[in-house]
Amino acid sequence: MTWTFGRKLALGFAISVLTVFVIGIAGHRATTDLIDNDRWVEHTYQVKHSLSELLSSLKDVETGQRGFLLTRDEGFLEPYKAGLSDVERYFAEAKRLMGDNPAQQQRLNALRPVVDQRLALMAKSITLRRGESVEAFTNSGILQEGKQQMDDLRRRVAELDEAESVLLSQRQASAQASTASAQATIVWGSLIGTVLVGLAGLAISRSLAAQIGVTVRHVQASSAELQAAANQQASGAKEQATAMTEVTTTISELMATSRQIADSARRVAEIASQTASQARAGDSTVGRGTEAVAGIKRQVDAIVSHMLELGKKSQQIGSVLDIVAELAEQTNILAINATIEAAGAGEAGRRFGVVADEIRKLADRVGGSTKEIRGLIDDVRAAVNTTVMTTETGSKAVEAGSEQFFQVATAFRQITAQVSTATEAAREIELSTKQQATAVEQVNVAITNVAQASKESEVSTGQTLRTAVELASLSRELLKLVEAERSATTGRGANT
Amino acid sequence: MAELRSRFTAAQLRADFDSAFTLAHAAESPPQLDLLVIRVADHYYALDLAQVTALHADRKLTEAPSPRRELLGLVGLRGIVAPVYDLRVLLGYDAAASPRWLALVNAPAPFAIAFEHFERHLRVPTSELAALGASQSATRGSVSTALGPVPLLDLAAVYAGFRHEGRAESAPERGEKRP
Numbered sequence: 001m002t003w004t005f006g007r008k009l010a011l012g013f014a015i016s017v018l019t020v021f022v023i024g025i026a027g028h029r030a031t032t033d034l035i036d037n038d039r040w041v042e043h044t045y046q047v048k049h050s051l052s053e054l055l056s057s058l059k060d061v062e063t064g065q066r067g068f069l070l071t072r073d074e075g076f077l078e079p080y081k082a083g084l085s086d087v088e089r090y091f092a093e094a095k096r097l098m099g100d101n102p103a104q105q106q107r108l109n110a111l112r113p114v115v116d117q118r119l120a121l122m123a124k125s126i127t128l129r130r131g132e133s134v135e136a137f138t139n140s141g142i143l144q145e146g147k148q149q150m151d152d153l154r155r156r157v158a159e160l161d162e163a164e165s166v167l168l169s170q171r172q173a174s175a176q177a178s179t180a181s182a183q184a185t186i187v188w189g190s191l192i193g194t195v196l197v198g199l200a201g202l203a204i205s206r207s208l209a210a211q212i213g214v215t216v217r218h219v220q221a222s223s224a225e226l227q228a229a230a231n232q233q234a235s236g237a238k239e240q241a242t243a244m245t246e247v248t249t250t251i252s253e254l255m256a257t258s259r260q261i262a263d264s265a266r267r268v269a270e271i272a273s274q275t276a277s278q279a280r281a282g283d284s285t286v287g288r289g290t291e292a293v294a295g296i297k298r299q300v301d302a303i304v305s306h307m308l309e310l311g312k313k314s315q316q317i318g319s320v321l322d323i324v325a326e327l328a329e330q331t332n333i334l335a336i337n338a339t340i341e342a343a344g345a346g347e348a349g350r351r352f353g354v355v356a357d358e359i360r361k362l363a364d365r366v367g368g369s370t371k372e373i374r375g376l377i378d379d380v381r382a383a384v385n386t387t388v389m390t391t392e393t394g395s396k397a398v399e400a401g402s403e404q405f406f407q408v409a410t411a412f413r414q415i416t417a418q419v420s421t422a423t424e425a426a427r428e429i430e431l432s433t434k435q436q437a438t439a440v441e442q443v444n445v446a447i448t449n450v451a452q453a454s455k456e457s458e459v460s461t462g463q464t465l466r467t468a469v470e471l472a473s474l475s476r477e478l479l480k481l482v483e484a485e486r487s488a489t490t491g492r493g494a495n496t
Numbered sequence: 497m498a499e500l501r502s503r504f505t506a507a508q509l510r511a512d513f514d515s516a517f518t519l520a521h522a523a524e525s526p527p528q529l530d531l532l533v534i535r536v537a538d539h540y541y542a543l544d545l546a547q548v549t550a551l552h553a554d555r556k557l558t559e560a561p562s563p564r565r566e567l568l569g570l571v572g573l574r575g576i577v578a579p580v581y582d583l584r585v586l587l588g589y590d591a592a593a594s595p596r597w598l599a600l601v602n603a604p605a606p607f608a609i610a611f612e613h614f615e616r617h618l619r620v621p622t623s624e625l626a627a628l629g630a631s632q633s634a635t636r637g638s639v640s641t642a643l644g645p646v647p648l649l650d651l652a653a654v655y656a657g658f659r660h661e662g663r664a665e666s667a668p669e670r671g672e673k674r675p
Contacts, residue, residue: 329553336551339530343546345574358516362616365509 008207014202017195023189030182037175043097044168047104048161050094055157057086058118064152065122069129069137077126084119091115094160104163111156118149213482220475227472230465234362237458249394251444258437262430269426276419283412290405297398304391318377320372328366335360521555527622530598531639531674533646534614540646542639547651549600550574550657551614557594567590568610573600583609586654587634615643 003011005246049071091112098104125142132140215439342353507671550573557569557580566585570577578600585591588610595610618641625637626649634657636650 208539330618333551334554336532336545339617340545340548340550343530354516361516362509362513364616365512369506369509 003207005208005211008204012197012204015200016193016197019189019193023193025186026189030185033178034175034182036180037171039167040171041175045163045170047094047097048092048164048168051157051164053089054090054094055154057090057149058153059083059084060117061087061119061122062146065126066368068327070134072129080122087115087119088114095353101167101210104160107156107160107163108144111123111153111160114149114153114156118146118153122151166494176226203233204274206388209482213479216475216479216482220472220479223468223475224474227468229467230461232466234458234461234465237454238460241451241454243456244447244454248444248447248451251440255437255440258433258440262433262437265433267424269430270427271425272419276416276423278414279419283409283416286405286409286412290402293398293402294404295394297402300391300395301396304388304395307384307388307391311381311388313379314381314384318374318381321377322375325367325370325374328370329361331363332360335363345398360461406436507649508573511638527640528619529622529625529648531618531620531648533615533618533641533643534611535596535615536584536611537585537592540615540641540643541583541587542641542646542648543599543634544648545617545649547602549602549606552598552600553596553614555598557610568594573598573673575604577602578606578608580608580610581658583611586615601651601655603652605655605658607655607658609654610649617634 060079064076064078064080064083067073068080070076084151086245095105095108098108110453121142125137125146126140128140129137339353340361342356345352383459526570532543532545532551534541534543545655547565552573555571557571559569560567560579566581568580568582572578573578580598582591582595584595592612595612597611597614598608600606600608601612617641620639620641624640626645627637634650634653635647637648638645639648640646
């Protein structure tokens with residue numbers, strides 16, 4: 001079982017306290033006995049004193065009585081009277097002091113009648129002396145009786161005093177024995193207590209030194225770890241402080257950026273509002289453009305209709321021209337055949353040949369003109385067809401343009417709606433960004449506080465590091481002390 | 497503009513036609529050739545009008561089965577039934593769609609040649625006729641016209657070829673160089 005420091009120290013102190021308690025009890029008993037014996041010795045001295053004073057008071061009474069008896073001077077009765085009260089007082093004191101001793105009480109009770117007889121005899125003698133002379137009085141024999149009484153009284157007081165002397169001797173011997181016992185108790189108790197306390201202290205010291213040594217090594221190791229941790233913490237606190245500074249700078253930049261965003265959002269909202277009004281104006285313009293395009297489409301349709309009519313007319317002209325061309329061709333054939341026939345008729349057909357030749361020329365030229373006209377008509381028809389196609393393409397383009405205008409108008413309306421939404425969004429962004437800027441300012445304040453706390457933590461960590469270093473130093477010193485104590489204790493144990 | 501030009505042309509035609517009858521006949525004129533300019537397989541040829549009896553267009557032909565590819569059929573012209581030969585095949589080109597024009601050749605045994613296009617009648621001085629190489633047996637020469645030099649077909653030589661069986665067989669192969 002491993003005892004704790006408190007239990008070990010409590011055991012040591014308990015041994016010490018018990019030893020002191022035992023020594024104290026023994027000393028107290030010896031001292032009490034010594035005091036009792038001394039009190040009884042003093043009591044005996046008081047009894048002896050009261051007896052001596054009683055006897056002295058009787059002597060004073062007798063002295064005053066003798067003086068009066070010799071001189072009949074009343075002045076000598078003063079000691080007599082004073083002695084009477086002293087006798088009563090010291091007798092009562094002696095009786096009180098001897099209340100615990102029956103033997104002495106018996107002797108004192110036996111003394112009382114003697115005292116009373118002696119006092120009565122002295123009072124009688126005084127009374128007699130007032131009426132008689134000295135000689136008569138002396139001859140009366142009262143003096144002898146008084147002497148006998150006084151001797152008896154002295155003998156009885158001497159017996160009392162002797163008995164007290166015996167008691168005194170006994171009590172003095174007892175007091176001396178108590179004194180010797182007290183001295184022995186104190187000396188031996190102190191010696192034994194010192195030895196016991198020393199042994200307990202030695203045992204506790206060795207035990208505590210062992211445990212404290214282990215603990216101090218642990219404390220030393222923990223101090224080293226604490227120092228390392230404090231170093232890391234100090235480094236971390238410094239890095240944290242640096243990071244907090246950077247964060248503060250970043251937050252400041254973020255705050256500036258938030259303000260710029262809010263300003264930009266406000267400008268966007270303004271631009272979006274202007275865009276919305278312009279989009280509405282564009283929508284109106286597109287509406288007018290749509291109407292204009294519808295008019296163009298109607299005109300183009302009319303052009304297409306006219307062109308188709310022109311194409312039909314051209315086709316009719318071509319049909320007529322085909323007839324003309326065929327006529328011209330037939331005429332030409334006839335003219336050629338007439339020329340052939342005229343040539344075959346010889347001189348008679350010469351004039352006819354001229355006519356036929358002219359007709360052939362005319363037909364030939366008509367045919368050429370017809371070809372030319374056909375070419376022109378073909379060109380016209382091609383142009384008409386091209387124009388119709390182009391116009392139809394244009395009509396389709398106009399329809400597509402109209403559709404595009406419709407889509408553009410729809411797009412403008414959508415743009416207007418979306419720009420309105422964008423305006424609201426931009427305003428919300430502006431408001432949110434302002435709130436964000438406010439929040440960022442609060443965060444900045446908080447970060448500043450955190451940065452301050454980090455600096456304080458850095459300082460505190462430095463203090464912790466110094467404390468850890470001091471704790472490690474103290475641990476080493478304590479370990480040195482404990483090692484020295486153990487080695488000294490081990491050396492003493494080996495010597496013992 | 498085209499309308500104005502047509503009016504001008506019509507007035508000029510009328511004036512030219514009328515004025516032709518107001519002039520006196522020329523006493524003597526240099527000898528001239530009356531030519532018919534035709535187009536066969538996109539090539540121009542000239543026919544001597546003196547060798548042609550009649551010119552017709554869009555005549556209905558009566559098909560006549562024959563081993564000869566150039567014979568298109570028979571045609572009746574002024575009471576004369578004449579065979580019709582495809583000039584395109586005779587000139588050595590590939591046969592095409594039925595030609596529209598017919599020229600009745602003045603020969604002892606009348607026959608007609610068919611061709612795709614008749615261009616115009618042309619009268620040129622005989623001095624414009626230039627000789628060609630000896631290999632061009634079906635032509636009489638070359639006539640200089642506004643269309644360029646045009647070979648003048650010798651229809652008599654063509655007729656002679658019909659008459660001679662062997663020569664008919666030695667006609668130019670299709671797709672080869674024309675006369």
